[in-house]
Amino acid sequence: MTTHINKLAIFGVGLIGGSVALALKQAAAVGEVVGVGRSRANLDAALKLGIIDRIATTAAAAVQGADVVLLAVPVGQMAALMLEIAPHLGAETVITDAGSTKQDVAALMQQHLAAHLPNCVPGHPIAGAETCGAAAARAGLYQGRNVVLTPLPQSNKAALEKVRALWQACGAKVSEMPATQHDAIFATVSHLPHLLAYTLVDMIARRDNADTLFSFAASGFRDFTRIAGSSPEMWRDIALANRQALLNEIEQYQASLEQMRIALTAEDAAALEATFKRAQTARVRWSEE
Amino acid sequence: MTTHINKLAIFGVGLIGGSVALALKQAAAVGEVVGVGRSRANLDAALKLGIIDRIATTAAAAVQGADVVLLAVPVGQMAALMLEIAPHLGAETVITDAGSTKQDVAALMQQHLAAHLPNCVPGHPIAGAETCGAAAARAGLYQGRNVVLTPLPQSNKAALEKVRALWQACGAKVSEMPATQHDAIFATVSHLPHLLAYTLVDMIARRDNADTLFSFAASGFRDFTRIAGSSPEMWRDIALANRQALLNEIEQYQASLEQMRIALTAEDAAALEATFKRAQTARVRWSEE
Numbered sequence: 001m002t003t004h005i006n007k008l009a010i011f012g013v014g015l016i017g018g019s020v021a022l023a024l025k026q027a028a029a030v031g032e033v034v035g036v037g038r039s040r041a042n043l044d045a046a047l048k049l050g051i052i053d054r055i056a057t058t059a060a061a062a063v064q065g066a067d068v069v070l071l072a073v074p075v076g077q078m079a080a081l082m083l084e085i086a087p088h089l090g091a092e093t094v095i096t097d098a099g100s101t102k103q104d105v106a107a108l109m110q111q112h113l114a115a116h117l118p119n120c121v122p123g124h125p126i127a128g129a130e131t132c133g134a135a136a137a138r139a140g141l142y143q144g145r146n147v148v149l150t151p152l153p154q155s156n157k158a159a160l161e162k163v164r165a166l167w168q169a170c171g172a173k174v175s176e177m178p179a180t181q182h183d184a185i186f187a188t189v190s191h192l193p194h195l196l197a198y199t200l201v202d203m204i205a206r207r208d209n210a211d212t213l214f215s216f217a218a219s220g221f222r223d224f225t226r227i228a229g230s231s232p233e234m235w236r237d238i239a240l241a242n243r244q245a246l247l248n249e250i251e252q253y254q255a256s257l258e259q260m261r262i263a264l265t266a267e268d269a270a271a272l273e274a275t276f277k278r279a280q281t282a283r284v285r286w287s288e289e
Numbered sequence: 290m291t292t293h294i295n296k297l298a299i300f301g302v303g304l305i306g307g308s309v310a311l312a313l314k315q316a317a318a319v320g321e322v323v324g325v326g327r328s329r330a331n332l333d334a335a336l337k338l339g340i341i342d343r344i345a346t347t348a349a350a351a352v353q354g355a356d357v358v359l360l361a362v363p364v365g366q367m368a369a370l371m372l373e374i375a376p377h378l379g380a381e382t383v384i385t386d387a388g389s390t391k392q393d394v395a396a397l398m399q400q401h402l403a404a405h406l407p408n409c410v411p412g413h414p415i416a417g418a419e420t421c422g423a424a425a426a427r428a429g430l431y432q433g434r435n436v437v438l439t440p441l442p443q444s445n446k447a448a449l450e451k452v453r454a455l456w457q458a459c460g461a462k463v464s465e466m467p468a469t470q471h472d473a474i475f476a477t478v479s480h481l482p483h484l485l486a487y488t489l490v491d492m493i494a495r496r497d498n499a500d501t502l503f504s505f506a507a508s509g510f511r512d513f514t515r516i517a518g519s520s521p522e523m524w525r526d527i528a529l530a531n532r533q534a535l536l537n538e539i540e541q542y543q544a545s546l547e548q549m550r551i552a553l554t555a556e557d558a559a560a561l562e563a564t565f566k567r568a569q570t571a572r573v574r575w576s577e578e
Contacts, residue, residue, distance in 0.1 A: 126507045146505055188493060189506040193513040195549060196485060198568040203545045204477060205571035214575045216435055217478040218415045220519075223512040224482040228572045230509075232565035239553055239561055250550045254543070256492045260484060261539045264528055272528055276521035279487040282494035283517045286503045 005166065006031040009056070009066040011081055013037050013046040016098045016125060017072030018137025021051045023170035026139040036062045046134035059084040063093060068166060071097040075104060076237050082112035089113075094159045095120045096166075100186065100234075101241040102150040102179035109152065117154035121163040124148045124182065125172065132231075143171035150179040187245035192253060194235055195246065197228040292454030295320040298345070298355040300370055302326050302335040305387045305414065306361030307426025310340045312459035315428040325351045335423035348373040352382060357455060360386040364393060364526050371401035378402075383448045384409045385455075389475065389523075390530040391439040391468035398441065406443035410452040413437045413471065414461065421520075432460035439468040476534035481542060483524055484535065486517040 008024065010017040013035040024030035035052035036059065037043050043055045056062035063069050063085050073081060078099065089095065095116060099105045102122050109120045126146040147167040151160050160176075167174045177185075204213050239246055263271035297313065299306040302324040313319035324341035325348065326332050332344045345351035352358050352374050362370060367388065378384070384405060388394045394411045402409055415435040436456040440449050449465075456463045466474075493502050528535055552560035 126505065146507070148505070185502060185505050188502050189510050193489065193510055196489065196546070197513060198565045199545050199549050200482065200485065200542065201568035201572050202564045203542060205567055210571070213474060213477050214571070214578075216415065216437070216474050217575065218435070220516040221478050221482055222576070223515045224486060225572055226512045227509045228565075228568045229576065230569065232562050232569050235565050236558055236562040240556060240558060243553055243556065247550065247553055250546065250553070253489065253492060254546060254550070256488050257485070257539065257543060257546075260488050261536065261543070264532055264536055264539070267529060267532065269525055269529060273521050273525040275491045276487045276517075276524050278494055279490035279517045280519065280521050282499070282503070283490050283514055286506065287511070287518065289503075 004029060004031070005067045005162075007034065007066045007068075008032070009034045009036065009062040009069045010052065011036045011059075011062070011069070011071050011085075012073035012077075013043060013052055013134050013137075014072065014132050015136040015141070016127070017070060018046055018049075018051045018134045019127075019139065019141035020070060020072070020098075020125075020166070020170060021046075022137055022139035023142055024166065025050075027169040027171075029166070029169040034062050034066070042134050046137075049134060049137070051134055051137055060088040063088045063090070065090065066093050068162065069093055069095045071095070071099075074234055074237060075099045075101060075241055076233075078105060079108050079112060082108060086113055086116070089116050089119075093119060094162045096123050096163045098123060098125055100124060100190070100238050102148075102182045104241040106150065106152055106179050117152055118156040119159045120152055121155050121159050122150045122152070122179065123163055123167070124150070124186075125167065140171070142167065145172050147172040147174045148182050149174060149176045150182050151176065183242050183245045184248075187242055187249045191238055191242055191246050192249040194227050194230060195239065195250065196253070197225050198235070201225050201228040292318055292451065292458055293320070294318060294356045294451075294455065296323065296355045296357075297321070298323045298325065298351040298358045299341065300325045300348075300351070300358070300360050300374075301362035301366075302332060302341055302423050302426075303361065303421050304425040304430070305416070306359060307335055307338075307340045307423045308416075308428065308430035309359060309361070309387075309414075309455075309459060310335075311426055311428035312431055313455065314339075316458040316460075318455070318458040323351050323355070331423050335426075338423060338426075340423055340426055349377040352377045352379070354379065355382050357451065358382055358384045360384070360388075363523055364388045364390060364530055365522075367394060368397050368401060371397060375402055375405070378405050378408075382408060383451045385412050385438075385452045387412060387414055389413060389479070389527050391437075391471045393530040395439065395441055395468050406441055407445040408448045409441055410444050410448050411439045411441070411468065412452060412456070413439070413475075414456065429460070431456065434461050436461040436463045437471050438463060438465045439471050440465065472531050473534045473537075476531055476538045480527055480531055480535050481538040483516050483519060484528065484539065485542070486514050487524070490514050490517040 021033045033052045034056045046052045105122045310322045322341045323345045335341045398409045
């Protein structure tokens with residue numbers, strides 16, 4: 001499917017929002033891209049890099065006549081932003097976002113964009129990175145990556161297809177599922193690993209001999225803990241936004257870890273090897289896919 | 290310090306042992322390298338690649354006249370190997386190893402190399418990798434890497450200096466500590482992360498929707514779980530060999546994780562952010578060192 005967006009308004013022209021703009025431009029799938037953000041320096045950089053065509057200084061000017069509005073800001077800023085844009089949205093303007101959690105964004109839309117729900121389609125591009133800012137944006141970021149859309153009960157088909165086409169034009173594999181399922185999946189494969197990595201690094205950092213410990217940490221530790229270098233504020237918000245699902249995952253992980261502790265206490269070589277072997281097989285199969 | 294080894298006997302010519310040979314040859318620090326191993330195909334490859342100069346088919350022939358014997362085999366094979374070489378060791382032959390745990394190797398030496406303890410110096414090069422076999426060996430593997438030596442109470446100074454010089458000739462940073470301290474440090478920064486990664490991947494692999502979960506896992510998950518692709522047999526042995534220290538780490542991690550669960554249950558944003566922030570700061574500082 002080809003799509004064309006005459007005017008795209010991006011709130012938050014960082015890695016995520018900026019890369020959407022670059023990808024759509026490369027695909028000749030967008031006319032004008034207007035950027036809005038809290039950092040003027042970042043917007044100036046985005047303009048200079050050709051990511052956006054114009055800076056809008058008010059929400060009204062940004063959404064005026066826009067086919068699509070992309071909210072690519074931290075979830076913590078989403079409510080205020082929705083309140084700001086709501087009065088200015090056109091009848092046909094489609095609203096989507098790029099947040100890492102979806103039940104909370106859906107609830108905010110229900111609350112703050114009540115008159116526009118048929119045009120709202122929450123989404124989550126799976127392409128995080130520790131880098132941020134417009135300078136990190138690149139056209140290929142979404143190539144072959146997953147984007148999950150979690151339509152509201154009220155979302156209409158035209159809006160859903162518009163957002164799907166936008167991401168497909170960026171090269172992404174688009175799937176669709178209920179927000180609850182999305183949040184459960186990402187609690188398992190993303191939010192839990194982040195929390196586990198943060199917990200390990202903090203445990204070590206608080207020790208008296210932390211410097212010695214870190215000085216002997218090697219490449220396995222480096223990879224395992226890379227995600228503990230992620231933004232604390234962002235991950236605090238994600239953890240809280242997806243609290244129930246994440247608590248469920250933590251509890252299941254605690255049960256699994258306790259089984260390992262019991263096996264090791266009992267010197268149960270077979271149980272340890274069986275677990276390690278199942279994990280290794282699954283990990284190798286996954287990495288080869 | 291310059292060193293010269295006239296004859297080096299390597300038991301286990303894989304990534305670890307093979308890379309020692311290549312590094313010493315590149316540094317012109319070794320005369321003849323003799324290789325012994327269970328796989329003839331691997332030894333033939335090592336010979337062809339110039340890693341070893343000769344294949345020995347008996348332990349006696351291998352250690353005959355050797356200045357240094359390097360035991361680079363899995364810890365599980367160490368006892369049998371020590372029994373095999375013990376009758377053939379010369380009075381001046383220095384014996385070292387490359388195992389990931391050190392109290393167990395020290396105990397095996399005390400038991401099986403009792404007549405040679407002054408010449409025994411256990412060691413651990415911190416340069417693991419998931420690849421293995423002679424073909425994976427490379428001269429630069431130890432460049433700038435840590436090697437920890439854990440001398441026995443009986444180890445003499447000449448043997449210690451010989452082993453230290455060997456690793457320095459490979460480009461490694463050599464340090465020295467008691468085996469108990471070594472095992473505690475690596476329980477924290479290596480063995481625990483491996484166990485945590487295996488536990489997560491296994492937990493996911495056992496679920497009914499494992500395929501769906503893995504299909505949405507992205508780069509953060511890939512890095513976090515890379516070490517779960519390591520050899521199950523090797524890590525079973527490491528976990529058992531370092532059982533007490535690893536159990537201690539698991540218990541401390543369980544306590545830390547429980548604190549995170551409590552903070553999240555209580556929606557304690559400040560506690561979550563404080564932990565994430567301490568971890569991020571420590572992780573970023575470490576990665577910049």
